[in-house]
Amino acid sequence: MRKLQNVLVTGGLGFIGSNFIRTLLKEPAFTGKIINLDKITYAGNPASLKDVQEQFLDTRYFFEKGDITERGVIEQIFIKYHIDTVVHFAAESHVDRSILGPENFIKTNVLGTFTLLETARHFWLPHKTVDREVLFHHISTDEVYGSLGTTGSFSETSPYDPHSPYSASKAASDHLVLSYYYTYGLPVTISNCSNNYGPYQFPEKFIPLSILNIIEEKPLPVYGNGKNIRDWIYVGDHNRAVLKILNEGGAGQRYNIGGDNEWENIRLLHTLIDIIARKINLDSEKIRNTIKFVKDRPGHDLRYAIDCSKIKKELGWKQDVNFTEGLSRTVDWYLGNQDWAGQIRSGDYQKWIEKNYEERN
Ligand code: NAD
Numbered sequence: 001m002r003k004l005q006n007v008l009v010t011g012g013l014g015f016i017g018s019n020f021i022r023t024l025l026k027e028p029a030f031t032g033k034i035i036n037l038d039k040i041t042y043a044g045n046p047a048s049l050k051d052v053q054e055q056f057l058d059t060r061y062f063f064e065k066g067d068i069t070e071r072g073v074i075e076q077i078f079i080k081y082h083i084d085t086v087v088h089f090a091a092e093s094h095v096d097r098s099i100l101g102p103e104n105f106i107k108t109n110v111l112g113t114f115t116l117l118e119t120a121r122h123f124w125l126p127h128k129t130v131d132r133e134v135l136f137h138h139i140s141t142d143e144v145y146g147s148l149g150t151t152g153s154f155s156e157t158s159p160y161d162p163h164s165p166y167s168a169s170k171a172a173s174d175h176l177v178l179s180y181y182y183t184y185g186l187p188v189t190i191s192n193c194s195n196n197y198g199p200y201q202f203p204e205k206f207i208p209l210s211i212l213n214i215i216e217e218k219p220l221p222v223y224g225n226g227k228n229i230r231d232w233i234y235v236g237d238h239n240r241a242v243l244k245i246l247n248e249g250g251a252g253q254r255y256n257i258g259g260d261n262e263w264e265n266i267r268l269l270h271t272l273i274d275i276i277a278r279k280i281n282l283d284s285e286k287i288r289n290t291i292k293f294v295k296d297r298p299g300h301d302l303r304y305a306i307d308c309s310k311i312k313k314e315l316g317w318k319q320d321v322n323f324t325e326g327l328s329r330t331v332d333w334y335l336g337n338q339d340w341a342g343q344i345r346s347g348d349y350q351k352w353i354e355k356n357y358e359e360r361n
C-alpha cells in the first residue's frame with residue numbers, strides 16, 4: 001500500500017474531483033495534504049467544497065487557482081508542496097460543448113495533460129527530490145473506445161475509436177500519459193470510467209439537468225429517439241476505485257471502471273420522473289408530457305458498456321451503491337441544495353442551454 005502525502009488534485013472544484021477530495025479526507029488511512037489546482041471555469045464551483053474549506057483550509061486542504069496549461073504555475077506547486085501524487089481530473093468534460101467549440105478541449109485536455117506530465121517528469125525523475133514513491137493517476141472516460149452495437153463491452157484492450165472532440169482529446173491525453181511510462185518510466189496509472197452521477201454534478205449533463213427541469217416543471221429534452229444507452233455509476237463508487245488504484249495500482253496499468261448498469265436514456269428519464277413525483281408529490285403523467293424529443297447530437301454514440309472485471313479481480317474493488325439507491329440519494333441532494341443549483345442556473349448557464357438547443361430545433 002502506498003503512503004500518499006502531498007496529493008495534487010487537478011480540477012477539484014468540478015463534479016468528480018470535489019467528491020474525491022471529500023472522500024479522501026474522510027479516509028482514515030490518509031493523513032496527508034491535498035492541494036487542489038483549479039482554474040474555476042464555468043464548471044468549477046468553490047461552493048462545492050464549502051464544508052471542506054471550513055474544516056481543512058490551510059491545514060490539510062490547500063487551494064491554488066490556476067490553469068494546468070501553465071507550466072510555471074504547476075512547477076511552483078510542485079516546489080511549494082513537495083507533490084508526490086497527482087490525481088488529474090481537470091478537463092473540459094461536456095460532449096455538447098466540445099461540438100460547439102472544440103478549442104478549449106484541445107488546450108486543457110491535451111496540452112494541459114502534457115504540461116502536467118512534463119512537470120512531473122522533470123521533478124520526479126532526474127532530481128530524485130522526492131524520497132517517497134510517486135504516482136501520476138489520470139482520470140479518463142470510456143468514451144475513448146467509441147460506440148458499441150447492441151452487444152459486447154469495452155475492455156482495457158479495446159481499440160480507441162473516439163467520435164467527439166471531447167473523447168478525441170481524452171484519447172490523446174491517455175496516449176500521452178502511457179507514452180510517459182514507456183519512454184521515461186514515469187509511474188502512471190489510467191482509469192477509464194463510464195457515466196458518473198451524484199451530488200454536485202453540473203446541470204448540463206443528462207441526470208442533473210433532468211432532475212432540475214422536473215422539479216421546476218421545465219421541458220425535458222431527449223436527444224434523437226432516446227434509445228442511446230449509457231452505463232451509470234455512482235460518483236462515490238468511481239472515487240473508491242480511484243483510491244484503490246492510488247494505493248495498489250500497478251505502474252503503466254489501465255483500469256476500466258463501470259457500474260454494470262446500462263440504461264436507455266428514455267427509460268432512465270421515466271424512472272427519474274417516477275422517483276421525483278413520489279418524493280415531492282407531483283403528477284407524473286403531467287411531467288411526462290413535458291418530454292421533448294430534440295434533434296440528435298452529431299456523432300452521438302449509441303451505447304457504452306464497460307467490462308470492469310480487471311479492477312474487481314486485481315484490486316478487489318466493486319460497486320457499492322445500486323442505481324435505485326444512488327438516484328434517490330442524488331435527487332434528495334438536488335432537492336436539498338437548490339441554492340447551489342439556482343446560482344448556476346442563473347446567468348451564463350441559461351445562455352448556453354439556449355444556444356445548445358437552438359442547434360437541436
Ligand atoms: P467537470 O466539468 O465537472 O469539472 C472539471 C473541473 O476542471 C472544473 O472544476 C474546472 O474548473 C476544472 N478545469 C477545467 N479546465 C481547467 C484548466 N485548464 N486548468 C485547471 N482546471 C481546469 O468534470 P467532471 O465531470 O468532474 O470530470 C472530471 C474528470 O473525469 C474529467 O477528466 C472527465 O473527462 C472524467 N470523466 C468524467 C465522467 C462523467 O461522467 N462526468 C465520466 C468518466 C470520466
Ligand code: TYD
Nearest residue numbers: 095195204205206207221222223228230265
Ligand atoms: P451526457 O450527460 O451529456 O453524457 P455523455 O454524453 O458524456 O454520455 O449525456 C448522457 C446521454 O443523455 C447521452 O446519450 C446524451 C443524452 N442527453 C439527452 O438526451 N438530453 C440532454 O439534454 C442531455 C444533456 C443528454
